[in-house]
Amino acid sequence: MRRPMATALVGLLIGVLTTGCGLLPGAHTETCVDWVHFEAPQEQFKEAGLVLIGKPVGKDGETSIYGYTAQIHLVDVEAVLKGESGPGPLRIASMPLTCTGGVSYPEGDPLDENRRMLIYANRQNGDWFTMTPAQGAVPFEPGTQLPFK
Numbered sequence: 001m002r003r004p005m006a007t008a009l010v011g012l013l014i015g016v017l018t019t020g021c022g023l024l025p026g027a028h029t030e031t032c033v034d035w036v037h038f039e040a041p042q043e044q045f046k047e048a049g050l051v052l053i054g055k056p057v058g059k060d061g062e063t064s065i066y067g068y069t070a071q072i073h074l075v076d077v078e079a080v081l082k083g084e085s086g087p088g089p090l091r092i093a094s095m096p097l098t099c100t101g102g103v104s105y106p107e108g109d110p111l112d113e114n115r116r117m118l119i120y121a122n123r124q125n126g127d128w129f130t131m132t133p134a135q136g137a138v139p140f141e142p143g144t145q146l147p148f149k
Contacts, residue, residue, distance in 0.1 A: 030067070030098070030099060030101070030102075031066040031067045031068075031098055031099075032098050032099035033066055033098045033099075035132045035133060035134065036132065037132075037134075037135070038132075038135055040148075041147035041148045042147075042148040042149065044120050044131065044135060044148075045081075045082065045120070045148040047120075047122075047131070048082060048083070048120040048121060048122060048131055049082075049083050049121065049122045049123055050080070050082060050083035050084075050085060050119075050120075050121040050122070050128060051080075051081040051082040051083065051118070051119070051120050051121075052075075052077050052078070052079060052080045052081060052082075052083075052085060052090075052118075052119050052121075053077075053078045053079045053081065053116065053117070053118055053119075053140055054075040054076055054077045054078055054079075054090065054116070054117060054119055055075065055076050055078070055114065055115065055116050055117065056073045056074070056075050056092075056111045056112070056113065056114065056115075056117065057073075057074050057075065057076050057089065057114070058073070058074045059071060059072065059073055059074070059112075060072045060073065060074045060091055063093050063125075063127055065093070065095070065096065065124055065125070065129065066096070066098050067098075068096040068097075068098060068102070068104045069096065069104050070093040070094060070095065070096050070104065070129065071093065071094050071104070071105075071109050071111070071112070072091050072092070072093045072094075072127070073091070073092055073093070073094060073111040073112070074089040074090070074091060075089060075090045075091075075092050075111075075119065076089055077089070077090050078116070081146070090128065091127070091128065092111065092119060092121055092128045092129070092130065093124075093127055093128065093129045093130070094109045094110055094111040094112070094129075094130055094133075094136070094137065095129045095130045095131065095132060095133050095136055096133060097133045105133075110130070110133070110134075110136065110137040110138075111130065111137050113139075115139055116139070116140050116141065116142065117137045117138060117139055117140055118137070118138050118139075118140035118146075118147075119136065119137045120135065120136050120137075121136065
């Protein structure tokens with residue numbers, strides 16, 4: 001009788017540890033978001049709640065999403081192409097990557113550049129966030145033609 005009980009206990013322990021749920025303090029799972037990749041800018045424009053041309057001019061705190069820290073930036077808005085941004089510099093959080101061991105921007109924060117950008121954003125928990133980590137904010141030099149209608 002002892003042997004089946006010990007085997008069951010070992011099996012339970014292995015099952016718990018391999019599913020990412022631990023019994024030890026501090027054990028946690030990591031949220032992994034499977035980001036959509038937009039094949040064409042027109043698709044991204046259609047899905048965005050806010051599309052604008054602007055320039056990040058400084059950081060304005062942090063917020064949290066999917067268990068990661070997201071940097072909030074102040075953006076001077078040059079033109080709103082879709083949606084309503086409101087008055088003054090706009091606060092937009094740069095969507096962090098996930099499944100990175102807790103590092104929000106392993107290749108750098110796309111809004112952490114002092115340059116003109118085309119920004120696609122959606123509201124999350126009352127804040128504006130870039131739509132995706134890779135395609136939410138792209139450099140947009142003066143004289144460049146819009147990639148959508």
